Amino acid sequence: MQRHYGLDWLRIGAFAILILYHVGMVFVPWDFHAKLPGAWWVAVPMMASNPWRLALLFVVSGYASRALFLRNKVPWRFARQRSLRLLVPLAFGVAVIVPVQPWVELTSRYGYPHGFWHFWLHDYFRFGRLGPLVLPTWNHLWFVGYLWVYTLVLAALVAIVPARARQAAQRGFAWIMRGPALLLLPVGWMVLVNFVLFPGGRETHALVDDWVAHASYFPAFLFGFALACAPATLAGFVRRWRESAGIAILAYILVAAIEIRWPGNTMPAPWGTIFSVARAVEGWAAVAGLIGYADGHWNRDHRWRPMLTEAVFPFYIIHQSVIVLVAYWLRATGWPVWLDAIVLVAATVAGCWAFYLIGRAIGPLRPLIGLRRHASRRTRVDPRPAIA
Template structure:
């Protein structure tokens, strides 16, 4: 209801004029530059997020500095709402582009080679060192060879020493890509959700309705099913991420959706900003439902608060998309380079942060200096590894799923 009221101010003629211009422009041929740009930005935000994790207060991570920051924790709390949902939206959008060009079989083969093969390879090469240095910081003094024997016992971390850690995103993405195939083919066969193509007000109401439907499963399941990142039992997160994938799919197929988001970008930003302020007022004053009532799930206000958390994720993703769609028009060689580099960068970055961070957190330097050093050094190391050792060699590009 709130979302529907927010969209009332869009006039049908204005949206239809924009749609006509959009369909006649060349931007549709130019790989949707703003989507590529937002993909790069999302990965950079993830890099910052993981550097921050070394220093944030209250939250545990693989490598922690002795001096920690509540301010960085609040930054990460805000980013956590939209960094992964944005990536899954983009993946749904890009899946449509690929499915228009490829058969189902070729699409699956392409996705398998770019997602599953790199995951299998780099779990054993790049994930293992992260757990090793985490155990070292916890006081274990075994050699890397001794540790690696325990890694190959395949006992799931944190009780054991085997995991895919930050690479969890890749098999999840592969699963959602496969699910996208029948959804996309259905939309190809039944082209006309007519109201999305004719009535702008109805389109906006459908966007609001989609968000309402999307938040219900995760709001309910997140209470009962904690995050596992094991693909099989992560029911709550699947119920959240899959709707962002489908949102990307719908947004590609029906251009009017993105135009409505673009035209409402300022209003979406106001709502997103207001929602995170409201959430923090509740948090900072100890008013979260679980802190007030013993049987807090029996109170309607608890469910409203949980729904607000989920709406906040959607508002920030839609805001970012709206501004990206409006202002990012040109790509160029830099964006092309970054778009090719960002996936190998993602695979590399957390291992670099953990390994370098292991030595940095044990120094006596000021926390601010450590943070600045890690931010710059880990970015340069990850980017340099891509540029010097991955980009020039076909076999290395293949193992990292790069073009």
């Protein structure tokens, strides 16, 4: 497989949107670890990416996993390589990076009386409840844990399913996923998950009881894995990207209109059902449109791509802790929403770059922040994605 630069750019953009989304979480009424005075309307632009950002990341991760699997060839070797690459930064993140988030939440919302160091040394590693929280926690790093689990399941499937059956499944995927089915089948599955299999279910990000998330994201991961060896399907996305983007925009307009009319999940029947279906349509149509556009217009290299590709994982590890800590400090300023937002975005970007550049330069820290131990001789950065 040749490297797909378009999906690299898509992955970079998706994580950039994720950082902005988590900044927005500070201001909307939705639950988050740190809150500042905001406005309900902030949720409206956030819904432009809410239905598809994670599904897209799992599709891209599945696609890249196919390339990594072909490079490693043997399932156990693939699983070992991915385990080392994902579990080391996950453990480091849970132990060192994430703890500031529950400390801020407990201090600002539940009256926790102690400072951070007391919390980290005496309360964080209790493996039980402290107030409403179960500690330790992985918070935003749930994505890394889920990706590791999906990778192990994939490796096990490849190991136990005969080669002929896998080849038949790949051919079946290529035959089915063409034409209107590229949109209709995934949207139908998302509607089935939300209205038939798990009606009213919510994602928990707790792994063992998160069936709504698994039913949504594991198929997306497998879809990306199969897409990597289905050029006709990828070409179908390219041909239909305008159509897909148009459908996604129309669905988002409907979602936004309902949210504006009934903010805060207060819409009456049948508007609640229409809202959920529109979100499902927006979610997959946006993924399809973005993949098609990326393959048709972004599949080319640039001198910045290797560094940005490598920086994505460290940015992801650190960004939410920076957001939560800066938001905690901003509580006492009384600044207007727009100024808080500017400071949060600027501080988060600066903190992410500092974390990446410092960690990149110190050899023993590289594996802890998701980088390979040694940089590429050609670029001095790792051109292959870690969280892929």
